[in-house]
Every structure is written in structure tokens, then in C-alpha cells.
Amino acid sequence: xxxxxxxxxxxxxxxxxxxxxxxxxxxxxxxxxxxxxxxxxxxxxxxxxxxxxxxxxxxxxxxxxxxxxxxxxxxxxxxxxxxxxxxxxxxxxxxxxxxxxxxxxxxxxxxxxxxxxxxxxxxxxxxxxxxxxxxx
Numbered sequence: 001x002x003x004x005x006x007x008x009x010x011x012x013x014x015x016x017x018x019x020x021x022x023x024x025x026x027x028x029x030x031x032x033x034x035x036x037x038x039x040x041x042x043x044x045x046x047x048x049x050x051x052x053x054x055x056x057x058x059x060x061x062x063x064x065x066x067x068x069x070x071x072x073x074x075x076x077x078x079x080x081x082x083x084x085x086x087x088x089x090x091x092x093x094x095x096x097x098x099x100x101x102x103x104x105x106x107x108x109x110x111x112x113x114x115x116x117x118x119x120x121x122x123x124x125x126x127x128x129x130x131x132x133x134x135x136x
Contacts, residue, residue: 002070007052010061019062028060031068038075046071 015023032053039047049071056064094113112119 002067005063005067007056007064007067009056009059015061023060023062023065026065028065028068029057031072032057035068035071043075046075 032050035046035050036054039050049067053064053068053071092114096111096113
């Protein structure tokens with residue numbers, strides 16, 4: 001999408017029958033659906049633009065179609081770009097838990113250490129990693 005582009009619902013009185021028939025031939029909904037899948041699965045950089053386009057699935061114009069095509073061109077042009085974690089330094093991930101195997105209560109929390117930083121996910125339910133404990 002062009003920066004500063006303000007999308008709005010087209011006024012039905014401004015569109016001719018020919019324009020409506022031509023727009024009906026465009027697979028706008030399918031294209032926006034595919035872009036939505038890409039934004040969730042692998043390309044978070046297009047999420048805002050796709051969200052803006054998805055507001056007009058029931059009523060779109062040539063401006064909406066052109067904005068969607070511009071996103072496709074952006075994706076085509078940035079196909080070879082990628083995010084490289086670590087660069088030349090290898091990534092090491094070390095996990096720590098506060099499990100209590102003697103009482104078989106399972107894991108109540110997990111922390112990870114990577115590149116010297118402590119990464120703590122949000123607290124999980126106590127039984128998230130728990131397995132049934134049977135006393136013999």
C-alpha cells in the first residue's frame with residue numbers, strides 16, 4: 001500500500017454497472033485471504049496493510065485492488081530477504097526448570113538462557129508439563 005493512502009468504501013452511486021461487473025471478476029477476497037495467511041505464517045511486515053484491506057471484503061474498488069497488488073509486488077521484490085539470527089555466532093539455548101521429581105509434581109516453570117540473556121516465558125499452569133504420577 002502507498003504510504004498515506006486512505007481507503008474508504010466506494011459509493012455505489014459513483015460506480016457504473018460496467019465497473020461493478022469488472023470488479024466482480026477480480027479475485028479480491030481470495031487475494032486478501034492469501035495475503036492474510038502469509039502475514040500470519042511468515043511475513044509479519046505486511047500485517048497492517050493486509051488488515052486494512054480486509055476491512056473492505058464486501059465492498060471494494062480499483063484502489064483496493066491496486067493496493068493489494070502493490071503488496072504482492074512488495075512480496076515479490078523482498079523474496080530473497082531473510083532474518084538471520086546470530087550471524088556468525090552460533091546460537092546456544094540452555095533451559096532451566098524448577099521441577100521436583102521426588103514428589104512427581106511436574107515442571108512448574110521453565111527459563112531459557114541465550115546469548116547471556118535470561119528469557120522467561122509467562123507462567124504456565126502447574127500441570128502444563130506434568131505427567132501422571134503413580135506411586136508403586
